[in-house]
Amino acid sequence: NGTRNKTAYQLNEHFEYYGSYVNRNCYNETATITLHCLARHLEALLPVVREMLVDAIFPEEEIRIYKQNMKQRLNVNMKKSDFVAGRLIDVYLYGEKHPYGKYSSAEDFDALQQEQIKAFYKKYYQQGRLVIFASGRLPTDLEEQLNKYFGDLPNGEIPSIDTPITPATEKKYRIINDEAGVQGSIRLARPFPNRHHPDFLKAQVLNALFGGFFGSRLMLNIREDKGYTYGIHSYLQNHISQSAWLVSTEAGREVSEATIEEVHKEMKDLREELVDDEELLLVRNYMMGSILGDLDGPFQIMARWKNIILNGLDEKYFYDSMAAIKSVTAEELQQLAQKYLNPEDFYELVVV
Template identity: 40%
Template sequence: MLNRTVAPAFKQVANINFIAPLEKQLSNGLPVFIINAGEQELVRIEFIFDNVNWNVQKPLQAIAVNGLINSGTAKYNARQIAEAVDYYGAFLQTEYGADYTTITLYSLTKHLPSVLPILWSVLNESNFPEQELAIYKQNQKQKLQVSLQKNDYLARKNFAHAIFGNTAYGSDIQLESYDELDRTDLLAYYQAAYQASNCTIIVAGKFDDNSFGLLDQVFGGSWSNQEVFAANEFEFVPNEDKSLYIEKPEALQSAIRMGNLSINRTHRDFPSLQILNCVFGGYFGSRLMANIREDKGYTYGIGSGVASLRQAGYFFLATEVGADVCGSALAEIEKEVNLLRTELVAEEELDLVRNYMLGSLLGSLENAFSHADKFKNIYFAGLDYSYYDNYIQKVKTISAEEIKDTAIKYLDWNAMTKVVVGKK
């Protein structure tokens, strides 16, 4: 009989294999990275553009272009684009990130001859109709008005602005920022950013030589956008005020967000910091969850993370707690920070974290798309696959002493910017 009171023995993941992409170029020199894998006749093609020409006076310029890029072109209006893509069972997704903007096409491989020309028109001939821009402004202002009533949104927004200032990483977007959007500015940014010299294509799924030939036929020629652009560069000035409190007397819950500027993926200590974060608040069995949720019952959920951006990295912690226990929750969080800086993690706890992290990495490599995502992490950081080798080795071998040293170096309560929205 199976004794269910005894947990099964740990068995550490032995090998984790990555599928490296094949690198090719279109006729115009545009780099293409291809992971030709999978059983289904499905392909994902990502056109990834660096965010450029940052203008602090126009913080929504790049965001709005990404949101409106498929709202009309010289050949199609917004409805025609949506109907044509949908007719072939394809999906066109736009995504704005802190460093990059991505236009992604999901399609059956056999329908690429029909949908790629539509995407070409979007990337070369978008004209941002005034009517669509007016609708966009109205919708986004309504969404922002709703978001500004939510404590967690205010905490996240004010935290980003506190550590990153008026950069693309932390711009303080207001309702009037949408009123200042202008079609001429959108066209100027579109023509500068959306061109072959600022683009990387990453393909995952069923994609053979014939498919590449079709991609080259459609996108390998000259793009109409040939404007000068400058890569975004930022300087981050540390915020002297480490405590920001936005009072809401009627609040039943208080949102807490705290953290600080830190290192990104290019730093040799980053894997160690990821392991430390996992112990602290990076998974459901973390210390923060065990204390603040399970033991004290202050919250439904609490977590921490380390984020890697092109020009910075940062550590953050986020939760919402009962307004009447906010001060107690902050005290417990501080206690957990100090414990990691002063005491060694038990080997049993460390083994659990090791197995969780290795299992999570292995589980995240379930298809060609996820292998492409792992490639993007290293490619845009200027790294190679040795990064993952080093990461896996560090997870397997890190000692409790190393975790303590990492906590002393990177987990400092006094260095953290603390934002509380609600009551404390």
């Protein structure tokens, strides 16, 4: 939206002139500015990145356009079953007042005021905690440049926001978002500990076996055998505080209930039967191969480091995760399935 010295158009022009790419994203706990450029252009680009961090002005006209665009986008998305399902399942898990469960409405955008945005910007950007990650062919004076343009920033502590989760009491939900809809967006989810919990690493192996890759049991059964869906996946949410274990898919309206039954069947099989050596080896090889792929190049390595550091972990976590993949036994996976893969613990949602 521009700074005191540059309009939004001039900012974009500046980065494009140097053949660079800058992107901004905001997540549940973090906001990021990402810069890709040639090392020799850092001296011209870092001052402008700093300007974005500390000198944005949020003009009223830009806020008006933003509100209008976001309400239009929201109106379109609310007609999509997968979008609605993604919003609702988080509400059931965490409660609509929790940061993980809260979602935006048209009224929220209408109520947004310039002073609110500036106060948030001052607290979390100008005076918040700053972490810088750099990777690639780095210049020898990189640390000097970073200190020159960012070394004087306050880098304050993030205030603790202890919002208790208020999960829904009801477990099963069927939502008709479109009477004429032919597809059901299916979400099953249960609360799960974060990455600091001792079960997390081995549960990732169980998740891969259950629904974490193309050769998983959910995919082989519900996609390949039954043909109910083009794809079905399970995953552990990457939240810093609380987390959750989710199953996500889109299926035909008439087979949505049958799809859920098959998910329950795969949970039951994992609770009652030991995985055989061949299947466990397949999962291990897939997970180790994925890690090797994630380490192919400096940007991918940095992405993994970011995840470790921002979750309050250290390099030991990486080696522990490798060890867990290599050493977890079929008996341990069965025990984890008996502990975590019980249908009665999962919220069950179908949005048509």
